[in-house]
Amino acid sequence: MLQIIRVQARPEFPPVPAGFRLHKCSLSAPVQIETFIDPLVNRTYTSYDIMMKLAKEYKDQICVRFILFSHPDNAQSFEIYTSIYQVTKELGDDVFFKWLEIIYEHRMSFTDFKDLYLTPLDVRKKMRELASASFPRLSYKSLADENARLDGVERLLVYWKYAVSREIYDANIYLINGVSTSELPGVSYEWFKALIESVLQPIN
Numbered sequence: 127m128l129q130i131i132r133v134q135a136r137p138e139f140p141p142v143p144a145g146f147r148l149h150k151c152s153l154s155a156p157v158q159i160e161t162f163i164d165p166l167v168n169r170t171y172t173s174y175d176i177m178m179k180l181a182k183e184y185k186d187q188i189c190v191r192f193i194l195f196s197h198p199d200n201a202q203s204f205e206i207y208t209s210i211y212q213v214t215k216e217l218g219d220d221v222f223f224k225w226l227e228i229i230y231e232h233r234m235s236f237t238d239f240k241d242l243y244l245t246p247l248d249v250r251k252k253m254r255e256l257a258s259a260s261f262p263r264l265s266y267k268s269l270a271d272e273n274a275r276l277d278g279v280e281r282l283l284v285y286w287k288y289a290v291s292r293e294i295y296d297a298n299i300y301l302i303n304g305v306s307t308s309e310l311p312g313v314s315y316e317w318f319k320a321l322i323e324s325v326l327q328p329i330n
Contacts, residue, residue: 143191144160144191144193144285144288144289145160145191145192145193145285146191146192146193146214146219146222146223147189147190147191147219148177148178148181148189148190148191148192148223149181151181151186151188151189151190151191152186152189153189155186155187155188155189156187156188156325156326157184157187157188157189157302157303157322157325157326158188158189158191158301158302158303158304159177159180159188159189159190159191159300159301159302159318160190160191160193160292160300160301160302161173161177161190161191161192161193161298161299161300162193162194162195162289162294162296162297162298162299162300163192163193163194163195163297163298164194164195164196164200164203164297164298165203165206165226165229165230165233166200166202166203166206166233166236167200167297167298168233169297169298170297170298171230171233173298174192174226174230176313176314176315176318177190177192179315180315180318180319180322183319184322187322187326188322192222192223192226193285193288193289194207194210194282194285195285195286195289195294195296195297196282196286196297202236202244202249204246204282205246205249205250205253206229206236206249206253207278207282208250208275208278208279208282209250209253209254209257209269209278210222210225210226210229210278211277211278211281211282212257212268212269212274212275212277212278213225213257213261213264213269215274215277215278216264216268216274217261217263217264221261224260225257225260225261228256228260229256232256235252236249236252250275253269254266254269254270257269292306293306294306300313302321303325
């Protein structure tokens with residue numbers, strides 16, 4: 127019954143702008159970038175690197191928000207994402223990027239062929255072990271709390287709905303000031319620089 131109540135009470139969209147803000151960037155910055163990532167998709171690691179470089183160069187002129195979006199082919203992503211939300215709920219959003227980098231470093235342990243048959247419980251256990259080893263302040267017991275896990279599931283589903291409402295259908299797609307890059311064959315650091323410059327210094 128409680129599970130049903132939770133589902134019925136789930137908000138349609140995030141109560142605040144979606145995603146984890148890089149360097150606590152300003153939502154008033156002239157360039158707003160939303161990047162939809164799946165840590166198990168290799169090309170999103172390249173995306174992460176690009177966003178870090180852009181944030182370092184343009185500082186308060188841009189705001190980058192990372193939004194978790196599970197690729198349909200990655201059966202392990204759901205449990206991994208839930209663990210991300212569990213960790214950030216316990217330790218704060220500031221640890222998101224450190225936790226994401228740790229997951230990137232260990233992503234092969236979830237994508238090797240021999241690991242494709244891991245059950246959701248197996249993945250959950252591996253993520254709890256990795257999280258408790260990576261963050262000494264975080265107890266394994268808190269990660270094993272079912273209510274905390276369900277909170278992570280709820281948040282994940284809310285952001286999934288948000289992404290779908292923006293016609294996001296794959297990881298590694300961006301929204302730039304609300305405009306999707308989904309029709310582009312691929313984007314690069316140079317492409318982003320040119321676009322950002324065109325927004326900051328529009329042609330008269």
